Amino acid sequence: MRAPAALADPVRQEILVLLHARPRTVSEITEHFTVSRPAVSRHLRVLREAGLVVAEERGRERVYSIDPTPLIELSRWLDQFANRWEQRFDALETEVHRTRRERTRRMSPLDESKEKPA
Numbered sequence: 001m002r003a004p005a006a007l008a009d010p011v012r013q014e015i016l017v018l019l020h021a022r023p024r025t026v027s028e029i030t031e032h033f034t035v036s037r038p039a040v041s042r043h044l045r046v047l048r049e050a051g052l053v054v055a056e057e058r059g060r061e062r063v064y065s066i067d068p069t070p071l072i073e074l075s076r077w078l079d080q081f082a083n084r085w086e087q088r089f090d091a092l093e094t095e096v097h098r099t100r101r102e103r104t105r106r107m108s109p110l111d112e113s114k115e116k117p118a
Contacts, residue, residue: 002049002050002051002070003050003051003052003070003071003073003074004074005050006046006047006049006050006052007052009043009046011033011035011039011040011043012043012046012047014032014033015029015040015043015044015047015053016047016052016053016066018032019053019064019065019066020066023056023063023064023065024063024064025061025062025063025064026040026041026044026061026062026064027061029044029064044064048064050070051067051069051070052066052067052070052071053065053066053067054067
C-alpha cells in the first residue's frame with residue numbers, strides 16, 4: 001500500500017482535491033500552486049506510481065484523473081481502526097452517563113435536606 005506515503009505531502013493532497021472535481025492537465029494543476037511545473041510533475045509522478053492518479057495522452061497534453069482504487073483500499077484498512085475507536089468512544093459515553101447518573105443520585109438527598117427547613 002503506497003497511498004499513505006504519497007498522501008503525506010500537502011501539495012499532493014491538494015492535487016487530489018483538484019482532480020476530484022474533474023480531470024486536469026499539468027498546466028491546469030500548476031495554476032493552483034506557487035511551485036514550478038517540474039515540481040508539480042514530480043508530485044504527479046509520485047501519485048501515479050502510488051496508483052492514485054492515471055494519465056491519459058490527449059494530443060500533446062497529459063490529462064490526469066483520480067483512480068479511486070487505492071483510496072478505497074486505504075479506507076477499508078483504516079475502517080478496522082475506526083471501528084475500534086467507535087467502540088471505545090461508545091464505552092466512554094456509556095461510562096460518562098453512568099457516572100453522571102450516580103452523581104445525581106448521590107447529590108439528590110443532600111440537596112433535598114438543604115432545601116427543607118430544620
